[in-house]
Amino acid sequence: MKHIETVETRDMAVSAVKGGCGECQTSCQSACKTSCGIANQACENKDAE
Amino acid sequence: MIHQYKLNGYNIVLDVFSGSIHIPDDIAYDAIRFLDEGKSEDEAKAALRSAYPGISDEDVEDTFSDINELKEAGKLFSEDVFREVTMDFKKRVTPVKALCLLVAHTCNLNCSYCFAAQGKFKGQEKAGLMSFETGKRALDFLVENSGTRKNLEVDFFGGEPLVNFQVCKDLVAYARSIEKEHNKNFRFTLTTNGIGITDEVIEWANKECYNVVLSLDGRKEVNDRFRVDLGGCGSYDRIVPKFQKLVEARGGKGYYMRGTFTHHNTDFTNDIFHMADDLGFSELSMEPVVTDPSDPCALTEEDLPVLFEQYEILAKDMIRRKRDGKPITFYHYMIDLEHGPCIYKRVSGCGSGTEYMAVTAWGDLYPCHQFVNDPEYKLGDIWNGVTAENIRDEFKLCNVYAKPDCQNCWARLYCAGGCAANALHATGDIHGTYEYGCELFKKRIECALMMKVAESKGDC
Ligand code: SF4
Ligand code: SF4
DSSP: OOSEEEEOOOOHHHHHHHOOOOOSOOGGGSSOSSOOOOTTOOOOOSSOO | OEEEEEETTEEEEEETTTTEEEEEOHHHHHHHHHHHTTOOHHHHHHHHHHHSTTOOHHHHHHHHHHHHHHHHTTOSSOOOOOHHHHHTTTTOOOOOOEEEEEEESOOSSOOTTOTTGGGTOTTOOOOOBOOHHHHHHHHHHHHHTOTTOOEEEEEEEESOGGGGHHHHHHHHHHHHHHHTTTTOEEEEEEEEOSTTOOHHHHHHHHHHEEEEEEEOOSSHHHHHHHOBOTTSOBOHHHHHHHHHHHHHHTTTOEEEEEEEEOGGGOOTHHHHHIIIIITOOOEEEEEEOOOOTTSTTSOOTTHHHHHHHHHHHHHHHHHHHHHTTOOOEEGGGOOOTTTSOOHHHHHHTTOBTTTEEEEOTTOEEESSTTTTTOGGGOOEETTTEEOOHHHHHHHHTOSGGGOGGGTTOTTHHHHTTOOHHHHHHHHSSTTSOOHHHHHHHHHHHHHHHHHHHHHHTTOO
16 A cells, blocks of 8 residues: 555454453443543453454 | 544544544545545546646556555445444343442532532432442342343442442442352442542552542642532642542552533643643543533533644643653543454443443432433332333433434444433433534544554654
């Protein structure tokens, strides 16, 4: 690629196959208590890509 | 769907559905824009040639070959294939995995902007403390309803939970005594205003709490404007040394300094920097106030551009700090692109009313801490479980695909549809959206992604 660089990211389609275990933290529990955002939650599932 | 923007000298393209992030040069940035406007490849090439008169044929061809390669790999202009994921949401089993325990509906401070009205919540006169028996039953309720979930989260909240410290301690001890036999792992969070912190609290919190959230609004004059005691005296001088002692003793375990900014301190980065530079805290969170628009401290339309700029200042400064080897964490800029949440989490939202609930001191269940004492949203209680199944189902189905305003939003897989409580307060419907919050949210995500781009470019 000469004109575009790509940052490494989790592939959402792949995550649909193995994800969904539900072990991750509940969003509002962690700090804010007044709004949701899930982007900063870490995935707890070491086997899911 | 794509979202493209320029920030801090970077060209950034987010491919919404694959979650891919690209850094195109100017030519490719414009080429992507032309395609996104609906131009065919030939039209886009022609537009590119007129935008860049000296451009070589080779550059044009290379640019489109890059674009096509990404398209084929499903990383650019990818399709939304996740709607079906939400189709079965009603059938979905949603074990409860997190409880917010309102162990004290009373407070030793009297912050006027408090959404919990010092723990009395809305319209309720009675103050009260959770008894050990009620708390114990809440933990049993959680274990009973958590299915195969191993990690269970419990937050001591209020009011001010340390007003009822003995019960917090006893509940943790009880949880520890039952977690092994049930194959569970309790994670406790303490959210406190700091007044009640003692050496004993520090030792306990640092041993037992996975996370502590310490409320401080930043600079002394900012903090003391709202965070005052019953006599109207500011709390800053009393709480800061306690917070510093607690954090120092924490030995690297998770914590957040959590502030609120209002119309009176729209220059909130100064509060963040004060906490970082003058007080030595590195894990920081700063939230826009949630209050009635008629309240003088409510954020206004005119504040919005100021806040946008503040978020940019913060992001750029954090890049500098990281480069200098002294990074700080800002809760909303913490994005894990490679190991972040899977798509199920990204469409299903905050979990309020399904996997997350709040328990009042007398054992009533509500969808979350922000719905407490709204009789329309009472779910049931910890003895009889969820009896208002219609409300639970409403929350179960309230995902990002069920919210009309979110359908065209590029940020939806980072946001998951926003806060149901804010939506209800702003629009009267949990399926609505609190637009002001959306604007801030999107700005924060733009900044957070920009920081990731800077990182991948080796600029920090
Ligand atoms: S930012 Fe607003 S519109 Fe976008 S997904 Fe979140 S709640 Fe919906
Ligand atoms: S509804 Fe809002 S306040 Fe309640 S848990 Fe969800 S994001 Fe948090």
